[in-house]
Amino acid sequence: MVNRKVTIYSTPSCPFCMMTKRFMKENNIDFEDIDVSTDQAKAQEMVQKSGRMAVPIVDIDGEIIVGFDKGRIRKALGL
């Protein structure tokens, strides 16, 4: 499997963020988890990248996915 760079922008209380991270773990995908509730600069970066004020935002090699969209995440990861 090709190694992809995966970043998840999340907040601690967000159920869909937890589900997204759980999905990555189940599929043995390494990811960087950024808590945008404590990091204003990263929150800005997320809004810039995605044009959205919502979490989770998943960045897979530059492809931006809004929400826990299992189908798109699978595709982007080549699962």
Add this chain to the structure above:
Amino acid sequence: MMFDLIIIGAGPAGITASVYAARKKMGLLVITKNIGGQAAWSGDIENYTGYQFITGPELAGKFEEHMRKYGIELKENEQVLELKRKDEGVWVKTDKGTHEAKTAVIASGKRSRELGVPGEVEFKNRGLTYCATCDAPLFGGKDVAVIGGGNSALDATLQLIRIAKHIYLINITSALTGDAVMREKVNESKKVSILNSARVTTVLGDRMVNGIKIKREDREETLPVEGVFVEIGLIPNSEFAKELERNGLGEIKVNSYNETSIPGIFAAGDVTDVPEKQIIVAAGEGAKAALSAFRYLAQQK
């Protein structure tokens, strides 16, 4: 292929129904938009027996594991558009195809009610959200509006008091409903302006939300806010079941055996008029519905 049973929905009710039906060796198909339903986006759960504390996503994960153990045929990310009685069975049309079975259990749950005003669709996830638990932390130091006056609106407001600069609570009725304890906390906060008898008419913005228009006593005003939290309750996902008797809220009417107005079609959980919308109630109702479907089939033979 003709299944014994089609289950629509895979929240607590649908998943429990699928486990019971699988253990009765029924030929089974589960069709669902997502797995876990509302349980998956609940926060902390402290009243599901056996778990003194578990989060919504974790409990939903346990449910999913339990269902998958039985190797049930599952159509995920598929939406049911129509369900009707056909010959001696049921016919289901989805956004991906059609399916037939001898019986059905509808466990399609509820979804967030929408405002239905201009700007709502355009600015969804661009400042407008239906998930305060998820997105509230993004609005640190900003002015926001919470729409609603019940428990979920009060809950969102209380979360935002710790985060946002100022909160306008836009309530369509003349006084807040919701629990007294939460009402008191909201009333005490200097950060909250409660606007009763007010309704949102437009969500404004360019790239992101930058305001809302509201109407109060026939006067229109604009509030400059960057966040809009819509918390005006839930509506049942029952539109596809037009042939079934429903109550004024759109909930499918069921009796204590989870029978609907059409023989062979059963329903369970939050989509029904069962009193008390709770994860444990939905799960129990799902079990009952599956067993009723099993008994119905046995009697047909």
